[in-house]
Amino acid sequence: MLKNYLTIALRNLRKHKGFTFINVFGLAVGLACCLLITLYVVDELSFDRYNTKADRIYRVHTDILFGGDDMRFAVSADPVGPTLKKDYPQVENYVRLHDRGTWLVKRSGQPNNLREDKIIFADSTLFDVFTLPFIAGDPKQALAEPNTVVISESAARRYFGHQNPIGQTLVFDNKQLLKVTGVMEDMPENSHFRTDFFVTMLNDNYQWGQWLSNNHHTYIVLKPGVDPEAFGKNFATVIEKYVGPQALQYIGVSMKQFREAGNRYQMWLMPLTDIHLKSRQNIELAPNGDMQYIYIFGAVAIFILLIACINFMNLATARSANRAKEVGVRKVLGSERQQLIGQFMVESVLMAMLAMGLALVLVSLALPLFNTVAAKSLAVQSLLSPGFLSFILVLPVVVGLLAGSYPAFFLSSFRPLLVLKGGAFKSVNRGSKQVSLRSGLVVFQFAMSVILIIGTIVVYQQINYIQTTKLGFNREQVLTIHEAYSLDSQVDAFKNEVLRLPGVVSGTISGYLPVPSDRSDSPMFPEGEIDQKKAVSMQQWAVDHDYVKTLGMQIAQGRDFSRDFGADSSGIILNETAVKIFGFKEPLGKRVVQFGDPSGKTQKVYTVIGVVKNFHFESLRRNVGALGLFLGKNTTSATFRLSTQDVAALIPQIETKWKQLAPGQPFNYSFLEDKFDAMYRAEQRIGTIALTFSVIAILVACLGLFGLAAFMAEQRTKEIGVRKVLGASVPSLVTMLSWDFLKLVFIAIIIATPIAWWAMNKWLEDFAYRIDVPWWVYIMAGVVAVLIAFVTVSFQSIKAALMNPVKSLRAE
Structure with missing residues (x-):
């Protein structure tokens, strides 16, 4: 039975090459965008999950409201880690990191320095907290003594070539001599911070014991089963016991008086795996991502895929008259409805599988450019991982079933007596339910397109505002x-x-x-x-x-x-x-x-x-x-x-x-x-990516609209011929054929505008200095959508209107 389904499906796809191309290519573009964005999202969500204790590692954050400034720090006071380990048995371990920025480094005995952008001081417990595999040296002792440093594999090659670095000396800033006691594997790119050098905290020239100075990134490991929310309540005690006395000594007030004056001093825990996407704190070890953009890109991927699926559904139902007699004959010959549903679903899934094959080719071609725009180093090999392979195999089946479900049930419901008598055109293509569904799907497509157009314009306007606003100093030259x-x-x-x-x-x-x-x-x-x-x-x-x-x-x-x-x-x-x-x-x-x-x-x-x-x-x-x-x-x-x-x-x-x-x-x-x-490079990248996917979404929507307009023009060939014989002009015919689609675009604009207004204002809330979105942005987006739709539809409309009425009426 399946072999028969496949044979008939392939025969139908070959017979209607134009229809097949529009559907396969549209689905392929949608699937390719979905795969690219999924690669990006999966990479962003994978940050710091390589650590074996990732689910138990938390960073201590400090929020202070004082002196007219609301300070939200990713750092905490230097005694926090040791104190929590000493006072609370729930804490398994801790490590403090202190980023001292850029240093000059050279091998001992060499004249020339190299500039290293990030040197981090760390406690000797570093490798008990984070999973950083060693190539050489003992991770438990590597940073336990003064004047020691652990370097990455890349740094080892940079400074020592093929020699063994262990025991060798590096000179930092032309004065500090540090002995290499360990070589670790390069830190993964999906880490919220990266460095090639960890220097022992014993060499950090710092005035220790300052509860009111927050300069260290402190990470703690909670023991298995400890509730972090419940543990976080202990910070109130820590603040009263340790911060309070120094505040009293410093500004002469107790913590109670401090709070009564409207000030705030809080410490809280953030899960390690949330830092990259959810931390909005100041003084980070490296620029973070933004969960907001994960939601945006995820929504865009779904929108584009839905637009491609809608194309399939629209064209499949629009072509229903062409297949009505086939359904009638097969029903007369004894085919049951479930068999017809199976046939149409197999065709749909087969088309989705072909689209997935083409999508993989498109992804491999587009990935280098996507990496450049998104500042990523995603590889095609990632698609071969077990998780992605399952996704690639399941996605076209799901898409095929989703896109083909309504056409399959709709086509299989035809009554054989009616369609074999020639009533297919009237009953199938003019049915109000079908036309309403098709119209609704077109409205949805263009509403999504208009939202993306408005979003892209607003992002670029905000970036332009940032780049041209007066800063109070002259940054040029x-x-x-x-x-x-x-x-x-x-x-x-x-x-x-x-x-x-x-x-x-x-x-x-x-x-x-x-x-x-x-x-x-x-x-x-x-x-x-x-x-x-x-x-x-x-x-x-x-x-x-x-x-x-x-x-x-x-x-x-x-x-x-x-x-x-x-x-x-x-x-x-x-x-x-x-x-x-x-x-x-x-x-x-x-x-x-x-x-x-x-x-x-x-x-x-x-x-x-x-x-x-x-x-x-x-x-x-x-x-x-x-x-x-x-x-x-x-x-x-x-x-x-x-x-x-x-x-x-x-x-x-x-x-x-x-x-x-x-x-x-x-x-x-x-x-x-x-x-x-x-x-503002992140915003610029977002703008570029948004523009790219907006164009793709519009093109996919137009591809479906083009196919739909071509089919509807074909169905109205005799009507057009009659109108031309009765004196209708070409412009009037083009207007008549285009208006049915353009009015749907106008409805899409009305629906999309308030949604886009709300979404972009939410995005702009992140900026203290931001544009007021002018009214013309919404007008421009609507005009662009109408023009694109009109150009798409009018091509087929003009072609149909110019047709010789003799040919269209020959059969009458």
Whole structure:
């Protein structure tokens, strides 16, 4: 029976090649998009699941509301891990990570350094918590002693080639000598952080025991069976017992008084496997993904697949008149309804299987480009995993059954007497239920298309707004030379040498730039008012005399730092937000206090000499926070403002100056504009992917509409002939044939617009600075949808209207 079904199915597919192509290609595109997005989603959901204890590992987060700032940190105080392990038997183990950023590294005895972007200090318990297999060394002892480092397999090859790295020495920042005690496999890409170097925490030059300073990523492993929600209630006790005394010593209030003043101090647990997609905390070890985009992409995949399935259902039911006599004859000859249903379902599944084969080819061709756009390294081999193979085998069957179910039941329901008498056209193609279903499916297709069009326009508008909004500083032609500290005592000489080059306007030496960084706020108080209610939580940046001028910031009141005023060493420039929170009506001359340690014993008093206009030093997702600039030494980077258009010729000149003063040190640079653009790379990727899938969805919908219009024009051939004989013009016929479809598109626009408005406003809520979606966006999306539909339908309409009526009426 199955063989007979397959034979008839293949015969029908070959007989109707145009119909077969439209259905197979449409389904193939839908399935290919579904596979690509599934690869992406599965990869995103797989983060950190390679750890054998992943279901029991949690990171301790800290949320603080104080000094007018709502701070949500992915880090916690350094004593948190050891204290939880000591006080609570539910904790099996802990590890702390402290990211110290970019370092210069070289093999001992070698002259040249390499720049390593992420060096992480870690406790010796690291390898008991995370599953990081060792190639050489003992993971339990690797970080147990001072001056030790564990490196990745890639780093081992980079620095030691084929030699055994164990026992060898690496030099960090030209001063720290660390012995390699372990070589681990490269960390998986689906990890929420990655590094090639773990340095023992014993080498971290940190003032330990600070419950009020949050700088360490702390992970704990709960024992099997421990309820994390119940365990999290213990944090209230920890805060009262350990944080409270330091708060009392620091700002003179108990935790009860702290909370009564409207402040908040909380610690809570986040599951390791949720970090990549669900963490919205500050000071992450690496940029995270976003669960919101998983939902969006998942919905898009379903939409495109549904549009492709709808094409199948529409065309199959529209062709029902062509198969009505076949059904009638087979029923007369004794075929039962379930046999006819089986036949049509086999045809549908066979078509879906052919589409899946073509989809796999499309995926293999599109994957390199998709990886580039999505910043992934997905491989076609992933499709060969047992889970994906099952998915690939089951999906076309499900799609085939879904797409073919209604046509199969509909076609098999024909009454043989009626269809064999020639009533098929009237009863089959003009049935109100069938027309209503077909119309509803077309409306659904184009409603989804309109939503995707509106979404794409809004995303690109928001990105354009971000890139063109005034930031409060001039980011154009600003060059930053990294690791200026490797110049040591020559850093000022380097700055002066570069300033002599034509095309260099000004320069500054500072580690603080107006782009997001893992900087944390610290409180300052008005002098004489060391009161928690007067505290202002703010950024405090050490800069030099030329910082404001080089970055193109504007002084709103007072003045900039000047070498003519020796007292500026105790001066501070506040931004407008800080002035507002302090409540200073006349800020110039006011004095503010900065504590040097949590005990409050050491403090420094600054006099406000100027107010800088607010500038964005974080993502436009956040409001501008409080900030203070003071004179200080920070040699992390050297930044220069350029005035030449020939930057390509200037950079080698700067590099020559660098090599003269810092031989053997890598010359690394970037442009501030590129750093700014990198903040919104995720949104740019989302915009590109959304645009791509929107175009695909529209094309698939149009493909079905094209086939449907062709068939409907064929069914109305004699009607068109009669109308032409009676004097109907070609434009009137085209309008008549197109209107049936265009009115469905108008209905789709009416349905899609409020849904798109709601969805895009939800997305824009993540930005503190965002566009107001103008009304014309919805009009434009509707116009685009109507034009696309009209072009698609009118091709067939014009073809039918131009047909010679003699041919269409010959049989009458």
